[in-house]
Amino acid sequence: MLYANRMGITMDHRQINNLWVNGLLQTFSALGLDVAALCRGIKSIEQGRLAPGQQVDLVEARTLWHRAVATSDFSNLGVEVGLRLSPRSTGLLFPLLLHSPSIRTAVELLVRYQMLISQNGLFRVNDISSSNSLLCTYVPARSSVAVHPQHSLSVITAALKTLGSISSRRIRASLCLPAGLDAEGISALLQYPVQAAGELYILELACEGMDEPIAGRDEHLYQLTLGYAEGLLRAQNAGQGFLDQIKHHMDGEQLVQTDIDTVAAAVGVTRRTLQRHLDDQGTSFRKLKESLLKERVLELLVARHLPIAHIAEALGYADVSTFHRAFKAWFGVTPRQFKSQIGS
Incomplete structure (x- = not known):
């Protein structure tokens, strides 16, 4: 059955991804990259911006990152980008996490709603190491264009920056990244311990009072943004299901x-x-x-x-x-x- 958003659904999940891509393009520009050259052939991006209501597909997003890394002077471009991305780039996700009941809940919400922002991959909570820590893995999505590690690092860095903001910098992290990445350089930028071994992106997050209420949170605002986020996720899933159905027939x-x-x-x-x-x-x-x-x-x-x-x-x-x-x-x-x- 075809999906339609004419049944009372007025939420537009595309706007969240649109904000993220435009924040990314602005950050590339601020770092001195030639955005026009990076976006060559991507018709939905004009004059360095993604048009309202438009999205880039995963192939285009990964192509953008491969070009950016190839032309950048930054050895850890993904971390540089993630540290500079505005919280506004995450759309409603930042206020949702900011007003969450606890840091643990905020991490769980980040895991659940990450795909609203970026189709590059998703976070998974692997294990609860102790009452004050969580073990997460970032898993890049499969695509005909391989993910560039710097692309994944930008998402991970932005997530760590957001969690640091809402926890008043109380959250601590250690990372295990794929072999071959610049562990020392990444550690210096993030101010967290980093190892480069194996093939996975693994984050251990620790915070005293992981389950304590976040200072200054507003329960009413939390419930409003949570309901909105859930509606957006349902709309995205239904829309993607419809598009997959059509692509199957094509x-x-x-x-x-x-x-x-x-x-x-x-x-x-x-x-x-x-x-x-x-x-x-x-x-x-x-x-x-x-x-x-x-x-x-x-x-x-x-x-x-x-x-x-x-x-x-x-x-x-x-x-x-x-x-x-x-x-x-x-x-x-x-x-x-x-x-x-x-x-x-």
């Missing part, structure tokens, strides 16, 4: 040839109804098809290392030159240049 061989009338018939609605529901999710058939094409192209190019001619044929492009033009319109570079920028 996907397959000769994806380039798939048209809206065929998909509308497959889900049992008219073309106009399908487009209206897509509009409710801040997208269109063309945008969704383009997003799916990019996922498939990068899966075949970067993950499976297939030749360009095979990719073009499999997806239904008329010829290799047509595929090259489409790819350059998306990413601003040729497939060969993109692969050298991103890696596998």
